[in-house]
Each structure stands twice: as C-alpha cells, then as structure tokens.
Amino acid sequence: GESVGLHLPTLSVQEGDNSIINCAYSNSASDYFIWYKQESGKGPQFIIDIRSNMDKRQGQRVTVLLNKTVKHLSLQIAATQPGDSAVYFCAESYSGGYQKVTFGTGTKLQVIP
Amino acid sequence: GAGVSQSPSNKVTEKGKDVELRCDPISGHTALYWYRQSLGQGLEFLIYFQGNSAPDKSGLPSDRFSAERTGGSVSTLTIQRTQQEDSAVYLCASSPMFRGEGYTFGSGTRLTVV
Numbered sequence: 001g002e003s004v005g006l007h008l009p010t011l012s013v014q015e016g017d018n019s020i021i022n023c024a025y026s027n028s029a030s031d032y033f034i035w036y037k038q039e040s041g042k043g044p045q046f047i048i049d050i051r052s053n054m055d056k057r058q059g060q061r062v063t064v065l066l067n068k069t070v071k072h073l074s075l076q077i078a079a080t081q082p083g084d085s086a087v088y089f090c091a092e093s094y095s096g097g098y099q100k101v102t103f104g105t106g107t108k109l110q111v112i113p
Numbered sequence: 114g115a116g117v118s119q120s121p122s123n124k125v126t127e128k129g130k131d132v133e134l135r136c137d138p139i140s141g142h143t144a145l146y147w148y149r150q151s152l153g154q155g156l157e158f159l160i161y162f163q164g165n166s167a168p169d170k171s172g173l174p175s176d177r178f179s180a181e182r183t184g185g186s187v188s189t190l191t192i193q194r195t196q197q198e199d200s201a202v203y204l205c206a207s208s209p210m211f212r213g214e215g216y217t218f219g220s221g222t223r224l225t226v227v
Contacts, residue, residue, distance in 0.1 A: 043204050043220050045218070101216065103156035105155040
C-alpha cells in the first residue's frame with residue numbers, strides 16, 4: 001500500500017545552521033507533495049508544497065526538493081531558528097483518483113541555541 | 114471563523130462510554146477530513162467529506178467509529194464503547210478543494226480513555 005516514511009526520527013541542528021529533513025515515498029503515482037510543521041499541542045501547519053512536474057520550489061527560508069527517480073523528497077530550512085523546532089511531516093497525494101493525503105511518521109527537529 | 118475549531122480540546126472518558134468530537138471547518142471549505150494521531154505517530158486518515166458526495170469512510174478503524182457532517186459544515190466524530198486504544202489526538206482539517214491544498218488543521222481533541 002501507500003506509505004510515506006522519513007529517514008530520521010529526530011534531527012538536532014545548531015541555531016543558524018541549515019536543516020535538511022528527508023522523506024521517501026513509495027507510490028510512484030503520487031503527483032503532489034506537501035510539508036507540514038506541527039508544534040507541540042497544535043495541529044499541523046502547511047509549509048510548502050510541490051507538484052511532480054517540478055524539481056524544486058522555494059519559499060521563505062524553506063526549499064522543497066523532489067527527486068522522482070528515487071522517490072525522495074526533502075525540506076531545507078535556511079538559517080534555522082529556535083522557532084523552527086517542531087515535528088515536520090511530509091505528505092503525498094495522487095490527483096488521478098481519490099485525492100486523500102497520506103502522511104508520514106514525522107521528523108522532530110530540535111534547534112540548539 | 115478564521116480557522117478550524119475543534120471541541121472539546123481535551124476529553125477524558127471511561128472505557129465503554131460513547132464520545133462525540135466536534136469540528137467547525139473554515140467557512141466555505143467544501144472538504145473536511147478527520148485524522149487520528151497517536152503519540153509519536155504520523156497522521157492516520159479516518160474519514161473524508163466532500164460537498165454532498167458520499168463520504169469516504171475507508172479509514173475508520175471499526176464500526177464503533179462514525180462521523181457525520183450536517184449542512185456541509187459542522188462535523189461530528191462519534192466513538193461508541195470507547196476502548197483504551199482509542200486514546201489519541203483527533204485532528205480535523207478542511208480544504209477548499211480536493212487535493213489537500215490549503216489544508217487547514219484544527220488544534221485537535223486529545224482523547225484519553227481510562
């Protein structure tokens with residue numbers, strides 16, 4: 001079945017450094033990918049998305065990279081700040097049929113001041 | 114409202130009791146989703162409502178779980194005869210369209226079954 005998994009359950013990064021959170025997906029038919037940030041006690045918050053016809057998309061301090069060949073997705077956070085500490089989820093969906101979004105387990109990002 | 118509102122924020126119930134969890138989506142959002150999040154886990158899809166279409170209930174873990182959405186707006190997730198394994202955070206999200214674009218989550222209801 002479909003699955004979205006993350007390579008590292010916990011990532012510790014020094015404040016000011018760049019963070020890279022990785023994600024592997026298994027459904028080659030997925031054509032839309034999303035990153036969410038979940039702070040403690042809150043629901044997930046949309047960060048950035050990317051469609052399968054793109055390899056890279058940039059937002060404010062964040063960049064998402066998509067490698068369809070190896071079914072890999074990554075989220076890069078530039079100049080990581082303490083406020084970036086959260087759990088990050090990648091998610092995938094397929095527009096050709098029922099468009100349910102499937103979420104991965106999540107990676108906890110800890111920013112060291 | 115400005116965001117997705119869920120109530121109650123916390124619920125402690127005794128094993129075997131029924132519970133109702135409420136979700137008020139963003140006004141105008143036609144799609145509404147329920148997810149369950151256990152401690153340290155990802156988001157488990159439960160059910161999806163889209164407009165007047167029949168809901169996708171494929172994620173409901175057992176027949177003790179049911180959900181309805183009245184008037185295309187407010188949704189209620191009901192868990193009958195609660196079990197300890199039902200303890201989790203139940204998250205609701207709404208979206209203006211199918212694809213998960215613009216998914217907005219509520220803060221969730223933390224359910225504890227004792």
